[in-house]
Amino acid sequence: MKRIEIREHGAEDVLQLVDAGSVAEPGPGQVTVEIHAAGVNPADTHVRAGNYEFLKPDLPFAPGYDGAGVVSATGTGVTHVQKGSRVWVSTIPARTLGTYAQTMVCDAGIVHPLPDHLSFEEGAALGVPYTTAYRALFQRGHGSPGEVVLVHGASGGVGIPAVQISPRSLMVAEADVRGTALWNMTPAEFEEAYAALDSVLRSQTIRPVIGKQFPLAEAAEAHRFITTSRALGKVVLRVR
Secondary structure, eight states: OEEEEESSOOSGGGEEEEEOOOOOOOOTTEEEEEEEEEEOOHHHHHHHHTOOTTOOOOSSBOOOSEEEEEEEEEOTTOOSOOTTOEEEEEOGGGTOOOOSBSEEEEEGGGEEEOOTTSOHHHHTTSHHHHHHHHIIIIIITOOOTTOOOOOOOTTSTTHHHHHHHTHHHHHHHTOOOOOOOGGGOOHHHHHHHHHHHHHHHHTTOOOOOEEEEEEGGGHHHHHHHHHHSOOOSEEEEEOO
């Protein structure tokens, strides 16, 4: 089984494709997933560099929070997916990583059915981005039907200065600025977010937008791209 492995923290070149050998059988409550696509998130670059405050895994490790693929084996007690099920994976509730790999064994609770109308690349774009959006809009923002929300790109070269300069207007309006971090979510909040996301996925009312794609072996290039370019759509690694 091949995977991207980080053996030391540093710049993009520490992302190395290695042969990690065979994969252990899933234990009780676990599943084995043959990963077809993995999502690349900005947080991945901070984990790689060793300066991510929420998670500092022991070396060596395979990075990646989001992925999609096919279940190849299930442990005892797993009922919501079975061998052959198409699934998407989001590892944050388990406080772990590992989707930059051909195969991963993980808690069944972080594996969700992937509707047939979505590709594996689209499935790999769901976890961090859509859970973050749900938490920001509904759990932190308390959004309700009929309200108007401005969504803007406050993470780029123009957006950050604009937010740093937008404070006096916020004071006049007595508006709130709220940060959000998936790591602060409770199990109940994750369950709520994933239930809502599963519902809209089944109804086909949303579809992720996929941007640039890289083969797994070019994970370092994907990290360079996500930090130096104004990416349009989700950056994804093609694993298979």
